Structures are given as C-alpha cells and as structure tokens.
Amino acid sequence: MSSTTGASAPNLSLNASTLELPEIQATILRPRPAPYFGTHVLLRVDDAQAGRDFLRRLTPHVDSAADWWMADNPWISVAITYAGLEALGLPKDSLQSFPEAFRVGMAARAKELRDEGVNHPKNWEIDFAKGQAHIGLSAFSDSENERRRILAMARQQLEGFSGVSVLLIQDFGAQPGDLNPLGYKDGIDQPPIEGSGVEPLPGQGRPIKAGEFILGYPGEAGVPLSMPQPEVLGRNGTYLGFRKYQTRVGAFNRFLRDNGSTEEERELLAAKLVGRWRSGAPLTLAPEVDNPALGADPRRNNDFNYANDPHGRQVPFGCHIRRMNPRDTELTRLTDVNIHRVIRRGTTYGPPYDPNDLSEVADTTPRGAIFLLISAKAMATLEFLQQEWINAGDFIGAGDERDPIIGLQEEGATFTIPKQPVRRRIHSIETFNVLRGGEYFFMPSLSALRWIGNLSETSSIEQREG
Amino acid sequence: MATQTQSAMESKSNADVAQKIQKLREAFADAPQMAKTALESKIQDLASHMSEPRSRMESAGRTGSRQGKVSELTLMLTFAPGGARRLRALLQAQNGNFDDADKVGTVHDMRFVFLDNDTKLVFATAYDGNWDPYIDDFATKIPDVMDIAFSAFEGWPGIHSPEVKNWIAKHQVTAEGWFVANPNLTVTETRRLEKIGKAVDELLDKVA
Numbered sequence: 001m002s003s004t005t006g007a008s009a010p011n012l013s014l015n016a017s018t019l020e021l022p023e024i025q026a027t028i029l030r031p032r033p034a035p036y037f038g039t040h041v042l043l044r045v046d047d048a049q050a051g052r053d054f055l056r057r058l059t060p061h062v063d064s065a066a067d068w069w070m071a072d073n074p075w076i077s078v079a080i081t082y083a084g085l086e087a088l089g090l091p092k093d094s095l096q097s098f099p100e101a102f103r104v105g106m107a108a109r110a111k112e113l114r115d116e117g118v119n120h121p122k123n124w125e126i127d128f129a130k131g132q133a134h135i136g137l138s139a140f141s142d143s144e145n146e147r148r149r150i151l152a153m154a155r156q157q158l159e160g161f162s163g164v165s166v167l168l169i170q171d172f173g174a175q176p177g178d179l180n181p182l183g184y185k186d187g188i189d190q191p192p193i194e195g196s197g198v199e200p201l202p203g204q205g206r207p208i209k210a211g212e213f214i215l216g217y218p219g220e221a222g223v224p225l226s227m228p229q230p231e232v233l234g235r236n237g238t239y240l241g242f243r244k245y246q247t248r249v250g251a252f253n254r255f256l257r258d259n260g261s262t263e264e265e266r267e268l269l270a271a272k273l274v275g276r277w278r279s280g281a282p283l284t285l286a287p288e289v290d291n292p293a294l295g296a297d298p299r300r301n302n303d304f305n306y307a308n309d310p311h312g313r314q315v316p317f318g319c320h321i322r323r324m325n326p327r328d329t330e331l332t333r334l335t336d337v338n339i340h341r342v343i344r345r346g347t348t349y350g351p352p353y354d355p356n357d358l359s360e361v362a363d364t365t366p367r368g369a370i371f372l373l374i375s376a377k378a379m380a381t382l383e384f385l386q387q388e389w390i391n392a393g394d395f396i397g398a399g400d401e402r403d404p405i406i407g408l409q410e411e412g413a414t415f416t417i418p419k420q421p422v423r424r425r426i427h428s429i430e431t432f433n434v435l436r437g438g439e440y441f442f443m444p445s446l447s448a449l450r451w452i453g454n455l456s457e458t459s460s461i462e463q464r465e466g
Numbered sequence: 467m468a469t470q471t472q473s474a475m476e477s478k479s480n481a482d483v484a485q486k487i488q489k490l491r492e493a494f495a496d497a498p499q500m501a502k503t504a505l506e507s508k509i510q511d512l513a514s515h516m517s518e519p520r521s522r523m524e525s526a527g528r529t530g531s532r533q534g535k536v537s538e539l540t541l542m543l544t545f546a547p548g549g550a551r552r553l554r555a556l557l558q559a560q561n562g563n564f565d566d567a568d569k570v571g572t573v574h575d576m577r578f579v580f581l582d583n584d585t586k587l588v589f590a591t592a593y594d595g596n597w598d599p600y601i602d603d604f605a606t607k608i609p610d611v612m613d614i615a616f617s618a619f620e621g622w623p624g625i626h627s628p629e630v631k632n633w634i635a636k637h638q639v640t641a642e643g644w645f646v647a648n649p650n651l652t653v654t655e656t657r658r659l660e661k662i663g664k665a666v667d668e669l670l671d672k673v674a
Contacts (some may be wrong), residue, residue: 141615156633226628332654336606384599392652394535394594 003174012069016368017197017209019065019193021219023160023236023445026063027077028214028374029196029346032187033142035174037149038074038347040242040370042127042168043135048089050163054457055088058137066444069198070142074150079441081105084134088452093443097229098442101379103238105131112383114391115409119435120406127167128244128437131337135164136242136441138327138347138372167452172347172370176466180346181247182405182432183353184270185280189302189325191341203303214238215376220339225376228442231409236445239378241342241369245406245433245447249353250362252432257358259426269426272366272417273404275321282321287314294344312418318398318407323389326396333388341385345372368433379440406433483516519672530640534649536574539597541589543636549618550584564660566611572653574602587619594652605630 016269045051063075071226083105085095089453101109107121115121121129139150158164180186192200194207211219214226216235227234260266271277273422277286279295284295305328315322326337326428350367375381393401404415409431417424487509494505559576567573572594579588593627604612605625613626623629631657
C-alpha cells in the first residue's frame with residue numbers, strides 16, 4: 001500500500017484535466033500519502049514587508065497540483081487567514097471582496113457553527129482563541145525523514161526575518177496501521193472533482209463541478225461562485241476550515257464497554273457509530289462481520305449505496321458516514337447532497353489509540369485530529385454541516401440525535417440503531433471529540449501567492465487610504 | 467438570606483408588572499370606551515402572564531422569530547409591472563397544489579396575500595430551522611420554481627445571484643407577535659408521529 005516517489009497513486013485511471021493544475025495548490029487535490037507524516041506550522045506576521053518577503057522566498061517551494069496523482073513526496077502548502085491578509089498589507093478593496101464569515105474568522109462564527117459548551121472558543125487553545133494565526137503552513141510526506149527535511153527547508157526561509165514569528169508547531173502522523181485517534185482507518189470517501197484528471201473511484205458517484213472546490217470554475221448551479229478580487233488573487237484558490245479536535249479516548253472506550261458485553265459486540269457497536277468497521281470495510285458490504293481485505297481495497301471499500309438499506313438496519317441513519325455523505329438516502333428536506341461535500345485532509349496527532357485504556361486520563365491526553373476541510377465556500381458549507389448534518393438529525397430521520405463521532409452531545413443524548421423487531425436506543429452517548437481551536441484560511445493559487453509577495457508598501461498603502 | 471433575596475426578587479417582579487400594566491393603560495388612554503372596559507375586565511388575567519419569563523420566542527437567523535424548532539418568515543414585497551397578474555395566474559393554475567413546497571420538507575404553511583390594489587404582496591410562512599443554509603439547494607434543485615414565482619417582484623436578483631440571501635433578508639419583516647401550538651414538532655416529526663399513531667391503532671385493533 002505504501003506509495004513510492006514518482007509512482008502513480010494506486011488504482012487511479014487518468015483522463016484529461018480541464019483545471020489549471022500548475023496554479024492550484026497540491027493539497028487541494030492530492031490525498032495524504034500512506035503512511036503519512038507531517039507538520040502544521042502557524043505563523044504571525046508582525047511586519048507587512050517582512051511577511052511579504054517571507055512569502056516570496058517560500059512560494060517557489062510550494063507545490064502545485066500538476067500531476068497530483070503522482071505520489072510525489074513531500075510537499076508543502078500555504079494558506080492565509082483574513083487577519084494575515086490584513087497584516088500582509090492587501091489593498092482595502094481586495095480585503096472587502098472576501099465573504100463576511102471569512103473576514104470575522106471562525107471563533108466569531110461560533111453561534112452559526114454550533115461551537116457551544118466545551119467546543120466554545122472561550123475554551124480553545126490560546127493561539128486560536130486570540131485569533132493571531134496569520135499564515136498556516138502544512139508539510140506532508142510519506143516518511144519521517146522527509147518530513148524533517150522539508151520542515152528544515154521551511155525554517156531556512158524564515159531565517160533572518162524578525163517580522164514573522166512562529167506561534168505553533170504541530171507534528172502529525174498516521175498511527176500504526178494508518179488509523180485515526182479512535183482506531184479507525186479514515187479519509188476513505190472523498191468527493192470526486194470534475195476535470196481533475198482522474199476517473200472517480202467506484203462508489204464515489206458522478207464527478208462534482210470543480211467550482212464547488214476551486215474558485216474560478218462553474219459550480220453545481222452552473223455559475224462560478226463569487227471570488228476575491230482582483231481575479232489573479234481569487235482564481236484557482238479556495239478556502240480551508242482548520243479544525244483541531246482532541247479525542248476523549250477513555251470516554252469512547254467506556255461507552256463501548258458499557259454497551260457491549262463481548263469483543264464482537266463492542267466492535268459491531270463501533271462499526272454502527274461510523275458506518276464502517278475499523279478496517280474501513282463499509283457495513284453495507286459487510287453487515288455482520290468485518291472484512292479487512294475489503295477495507296483495504298480502494299476500488300471496493302467505497303463502492304456502495306443505501307438502496308438496499310432504506311430502514312437503516314445495516315447502516316444506522318444517524319451514523320457518521322451516512323450523515324456526511326447520505327448518498328441515495330431519501331432525506332426529509334430538499335437537499336442537493338453534492339453541494340455540501342468537502343475535501344477532507346485529516347491529520348492525526350498524539351499517541352496511538354489503545355482499545356484497553358478506559359481511564360479518564362485518556363480523555364485529556366493531547367491526541368486527536370486536525371482537519372483541513374477544503375471547499376470554495378468552506379464557511380457556508382461548514383456552517384451547514386455543523387447545523388444540519390452534525391448537530392441535528394431531523395434531515396435524515398434521526399430526530400434530535402447528533403453525529404456520534406464529531407457531534408457535540410447534550411446531557412442525556414441518545415444513539416439509535418434500527419433493527420428487527422425493535423430498534424436499540426443507547427443512552428448517554430458523550431462528546432468523543434472536543435474542538436480545541438480552529439480558523440478559516442484562504443489557500444491562494446501559486447500566482448496569487450506571488451501577487452501578494454510582490455505587493456509594494458506604497459501601492460498597498462495608497463489603495464488602503466484611497 | 468435566601469428568603470430575603472427571594473422576596474427582593476418578588477418585589478422587583480411585582481414592580482415590573484405594575485409598570486407594564488401602567489404602560490398598557492396609557493396606551494389605551496385614547497381607545498374607545500368599549501376597549502377600555504374590556505381591558506379592565508381582562509387586566510388581572512394579563513398581569514398573571516406578565517411575570518412569567520418571555521415566551522419561547524427567539525430570533526431565527528438574521529431576521530424573523532423562532533419558537534422551539536419552528537420559525538416564521540414574513541416578506542413584504544412590491545410587484546414588478548405585470549407581476550401580480552403573472553403570480554395570480556400561476557397560483558390559480560396550481561390550484562392549491564404545492565408539490566415543490568412539500569418536497570422542501572420544512573414548510574408548515576404558506577400564504578400569498580395580494581394587497582393595495584395588486585401592487586404589494588405579503589408572503590407569510592412557518593417553517594423548520596433556518597432558510598439560509600438551504601438557499602443553495604433551492605438554486606440547484608428547484609431554480610425554476612423560485613424564479614417563476616419571485617420574478618413577479620421588483621428587484622428579484624434571480625436564484626443564482628449571490629445577492630439572493632440579502633434580497634430576502636431585506637424584505638423580511640419580523641412579526642411582533644406569533645403563536646405556535648407545537649413548537650417542538652417539525653414537519654418531519656409530525657409525519658413520523660402520524661405514521662406511528664396509525665401503526666399503534668392497527669396493532670391495538672389486532673390485539674383487541
């Protein structure tokens with residue numbers, strides 16, 4: 001399974017791309033390597049000119065999506081918050097051309113994002129709570145050595161700048177077996193993008209219009225979404241929601257133990273929460289027992305729909321994957337599933353999942369996942385997902401229940417598993433992933449990065465004052 | 467100590483009620499005698515509700531009110547030239563069938579009221595949750611339905627316009643008063659309970 005440098009990613013069939021791939025940042029289209037290693041770095045720009053100089057030095061090292069299907073390692077990506085664009089001295093009319101939710105930032109949209117209670121920004125890690133992050137740099141690679149090498153390269157670009165400071169360095173990496181902090185294989189189902197240059201994998205569905213994910217192309221409604229101005233700044237860019245979760249492994253394990261008396265029962269319950277076995281095998285194709293070979297096969301592990309499961313007896317309506325991609329499930333509300341998808345780059349940090357750790361210490365261990373959620377309208381999409389698909393259940397006939405994996409559970413919350421003759425309703429499900437911080441970033445094209453780097457002090461000041 | 471705090475709170479709340487009653491009497495000072503008499507005979511009743519916390523009414527998204535899970539949306543719109551004629555023809559052709567509204571799945575009711583000699587319209591609806599998260603779904607799923615109906619009005623930017631949310635919000639008038647009998651029942655939940663009720667009756671019929 002592990003990819004080698006220069007080889008085509010496995011199981012992909014190529015076709016002609018209609019996107020300007022050399023302009024688009026690699027992370028938008030290129031999936032994580034397997035296994036993956038990497039680092040997120042958050043930077044603050046204290047001096048506009050120093051920030052632009054840094055960006056100019058860094059840009060030649062930022063990878064484009066040209067030949068993204070080649071598992072070319074390692075690569076780095078760069079994204080900038082609204083506060084960052086301000087700090088870099090963007091002209092006023094450019095700044096004002098960004099959508100409001102992006103301008104005010106993720107913390108200010110807590111109400112719309114249902115980031116309440118333990119997930120409220122007042123409980124976030126300090127760097128996110130203060131909204132100081134300006135530039136986000138992410139390095140992905142398939143080996144620890146490569147990760148270090150590319151990070152050292154990024155550090156070199158920083159050397160000699162007094163006006164750019166490092167706020168946070170967060171290493172991430174796949175756990176043994178490529179598992180997430182709750183012990184599941186993840187990141188399997190991604191939206192297929194029209195014109196990206198590869199055929200959709202079996203079960204991915206018809207390709208979704210590129211404009212839903214990359215600015216400057218028609219979206220599902222047939223028209224491009226509005227984008228930041230001037231065109232060189234907006235085109236081929238996109239938005240990214242950065243969400244850092246901390247996983248309450250002890251609470252999750254105790255929940256499984258309290259509601260399953262044997263190893264088999266606990267694993268089935270774990271599968272019912274997600275809709276997949278921990279191996280990645282979908283419950284639809286393996287309803288009774290796990291099938292690790294199926295889980296490991298990218299041409300089979302996503303090749304299903306819910307046509308034969310209209311009552312949710314195999315895959316509960318309220319489980320994680322049926323919510324995040326309902327596929328052909330009949331929803332209670334008029335919904336276009338294809339306009340609410342995001343590209344997910346999940347990155348796991350902290351010690352590996354231990355199925356036997358029932359301790360409360362394991363609830364606060366720094367371990368979890370940082371998600372990069374990519375969409376040309378990431379702010380609207382995240383708000384929709386948080387309001388409708390994650391922290392509610394009415395849309396899919398799950399009443400007041402919430403997503404069992406990433407939902408914020410209220411006191412006395414339940415999770416229903418439809419079955420014959422009567423459904424099983426499990427009481428007292430807890431929040432298993434707590435939000436520790438987040439921010440919205442704009443991920444500019446390569447040309448836009450150069451444009452920002454080359455803004456001159458006078459031109460930006462003149463325009464800002466004019 | 468606790469009793470003192472409690473009695474202090476009670477006297478504050480009594481003072482609030484007395485103030486509200488006084489305001490109400492002032493507002494009715496120039497009312498017809500019939501209304502004044504009616505107010506006096508009802509005033510103790512009203513006072514008993516005034517000390518209760520403000521009802522479940524809260525704000526729904528940008529504009530409008532919500533009670534529990536149900537929201538209200540009232541639009542005050544000006545017809546474009548010929549718009550009233552077109553919309554009336556459309557509504558009459560539909561003959562009371564609103565399949566598309568039914569498909570939306572969140573709409574409890576809708577009313578189209580033509581006003582001021584067919585120059586204005588009040589559109590009023592009760593619906594579940596928020597409308598703005600689903601506006602993009604309308605744009606890809608039922609764009610024609612939206613454009614046929616709403617192009618009857620001045621300034622409709624078209625369902626695909628990024629301005630469409632602002633246009634709706636701009637014409638929205640929040641109801642000053644609004645009552646919902648079942649604030650926690652969505653359209654979906656009502657249908658589910660209807661189905662369960664029937665099934666239970668059938669089961670009981672078999673058992674009996």
